Amino acid sequence: MEAADEREPARVRDPMAETNLRRLIDSFPNSNEKVDLLNSLKRTLSKYSRRNLQNDLANVSLQNFFESFPVLDEEEMGLCCEVIDSLFVAFTHEVVIENYSLELRQGLCFDHPSIRLVCLAELKRIPIELYEKFIFEDESAISSMIHLITCEPLQVGLSAVSGLSRIGDCNNGTSCLIQNHLEELETAMAKSDVIRFRFYEMVMNVAAANPRNLPVIVGSGLIHKLLNELFEDKKPDILAQMNCLELLTTLVQTDFGFRWCSDEGILAKIENLLGTIGGDSILAILLPGLIVFFGCLAKIKPGIICTQYKLFMSSLFSTTETKDMTLKGIAMETVAQIGAPADGKKILQEYAELDGFIIAIGKTLEKASDMRARALNAIHHLLMLKPADHSPELLTLTERWFQLLGQDAFKTIFKFCQQPFENFRLAAQKVLLSLAYQPWGQQLMCDYPTLKEYLLDRTMESEQEWKYGKFKIVEALVECSFTAEYFGADYYQKLVAHRDAGPNYIEGESSVDPEPS
Structure with missing residues (x-):
């Protein structure tokens, strides 16, 4: 279980903070300057270390806030919810459920999106055993989340979908949902098409969470309702069918x-x-x-x-x-x-149509469109074959696929590596990375004019992502046992030195930047 004081860095304790905090909270309902008070409360909280918050304020009453909700304006409500959320995040999960379950239930029921989102966020944050304890001690929380799925704004509805979906991870949670709340679900689903699909999303999340959930969900008829929409042939709703497929x-x-x-x-x-x-x-x-x-x-x-x-x-x-x-x-x-993956490459080679498909990808590189970046990424995935997966069959296969891209494929790809557009440049660097792992790819790289200079020239890459993209190519070349055979021992040692200096090394500096994660 995640310790609360690991969720945010600790802050220095102010000896007066506890007294000030309790005083501010106690005085909140009668204050005529609630905005100033809440801002003061936020400043006081910032002086607290998390550990001291847990030790000194774990039993502080938050009812003064919750009972005041009906009379707060938007600014006051927003600040109040920020303070409550800060306290919930600071306290251990156990403290929140033991001491503030009532407030969580009240927040789910109160008609304001800010507090609903705060309470839903906490229910998504707590460990599953505490979530299970919370909803089964009083199943009104399940009913509340069912209602919230129907609510606007969209953020509340989707957050409630995520919150209620966790019931699929609870022991007997799915049975409880279907046996005790199916009528509520079906009534809520009937409100609109948009809401119905929110519930379908929740149902699919629950069904997919555990093998024991699926028969319960199937027995409820909810999956079959989704399938009926998918396979509707008299008056098909294409948008609904697309949503059904995705879910x-x-x-x-x-x-x-x-x-x-x-x-x-x-x-x-x-x-x-x-x-x-x-x-x-x-x-x-x-x-x-x-x-x-x-x-x-x-x-x-x-x-x-x-x-x-x-x-x-x-x-x-x-x-x-x-x-x-x-x-x-x-x-x-x-x-x-x-x-x-290597197995996928073996399967694809069985299809004669693949050759024409790869030829079409190569032609896409020649056309002026954003599709070129997608084509480069596809080439990277199709060609990538790390040494652990090398076999004569697969190396021959990837080399043939590269040749299908066109006679000038390498020249085109290398030009993309020098373009100022990030999507093209990074995608092309990934293709070079896939070539660097294979003997035939290294031969292409070694034979191409200026490629060796490009790899070691740190001045060409002005953006961090570009530096890392090129650096990964160098790392791959150093990693391969056959690189010195193609590039020569002297150049291989230059690659090793380049790798050891890190991606952000600047000539003349004595320090070495950390490598990318």
Whole structure:
């Protein structure tokens, strides 16, 4: 459990602070200058060390604040909530739950977003065992959070979604939510489309939290309501379907959620949606969401997704001809995610369509658009192969993929490394990093004019991120056992000295800056 005095640096104790603090709190309800008093209270709090706050004020009454809420104006309410939040953060979690549970419940119920957010923040902050104790001692907190999910502003609703989602981590929490509060949930969900999807998000968070939660949520019928919206074919709401896909991703990324969706035929039905799109311009809006959905799964289960869901893979590779830049970018990133790990590279090589896809990525580098940065990032992921994953098969594969990018691919990438635009420059540096880890890549680098000078020239990178990006390339070259073979022993020693000096070394300085984390 996180100790409270580790959550913020301790401050020096003022011997008069405790007396002043209690006096200010006690005098708050009758004060005619509440803003001045609250500001004074904040200054006094700043003089307190956290440890002394815990020791001296852990039992201070906050009821004077909470009972005054109805008569406070906006400025007073805002300052008051700042003070309460400072005290909640300073106290140990145990003290907050033991001494201020009543205030937390009052805050959840009071009709003002500032205090609601303070109380929800504390419920998200406390350890799960204390959260469990709080909600089960008085289940009105569950009802309060259900109500808050329906409330505005948006920050309150979303914070309540996060707060109530934690019930999925409690023993019997999901059963309690469904058995005792299902009617409340369904009534609240009926208020509007926006609110309904807030509850779907909470439900998916709970279902995905633990294997024992899923059967309870399925039994409630709430997941099936979401699936009915996803597979609606008479009057489909495309925006609702896109939201359903995004929320369902939370569940299917867990092993038990994936098994359930697969066994129930849900994944097959989602893939079939790809086949229904065809020339329907309305349904085509759903295509990026479907590719993202399967792409997320393919990243963690490439073997299953890429071999069993052929329609997805076909749709993915067919995007090379699309004029929809959003869809093309998503497809590019999805293929890169699949091919990032060594196993993913082996799976992708089985698809003949991949060659055309990589050729299209290479052509993207030649066009004046922001897609070039996404293309560079995709190339980095597809080519990255650290020494631990080296095999003759994979090294040959990554070299062939690079060659598919075009005859002048290295020249183009190196030019991006010298552009003043951060998104291009950093992405291109990542491509050089992926090349630095491979013998054929080092040969390309070694043969290219000015590349060696570029790596050791510290004056070229004016931004910190650019310095780190180039420094990582040098680190990679030093790390590889074959670098001296390609660059020569003398240059390799220069790389070692450059690495040892750190990324921020300035010639003539005696100190060495720390390396990036």
